[in-house]
Amino acid sequence: MALYFIEYDKNFKNFNEENIKIIDILNENTEPGEWKTLDFASFGASGLELFVYGDKMSFLITILVSSKKD
Structure with missing residues (x-):
């Protein structure tokens, strides 16, 4: 599982x-x-909520804990 966050300059071409x-x-x-993709421009200051799904709860917990550390 991977999550990439890329922030572009507002004048980025194309x-x-x-x-x-x-x-x-x-x-x-x-x-x-x-x-x-997920467009953060429409969120404003209201927050962000993501749902993570998988086959094994132990795998999901490991991923979520390691993501929280980063």
């Missing part, structure tokens, strides 16, 4: 096409999985 390029690169260079 920003609308960039997320497609990034997902294509991830799909070509990582283990099979499902990559998606």
Whole structure:
């Protein structure tokens, strides 16, 4: 499981096409999985909530604990 956070300058050229390029690169260079984008611009100051799903609870706990440390 991986989570990438990329912040772009607001004047970044071709920003609308960039997320497609990034997902294509991830799909070509990582283990099979499902990559998606998340637009933080619409969140404002209301917070962020992510749901994590998996086959084994022990695996999820390990991932969540290690993510919290980072």
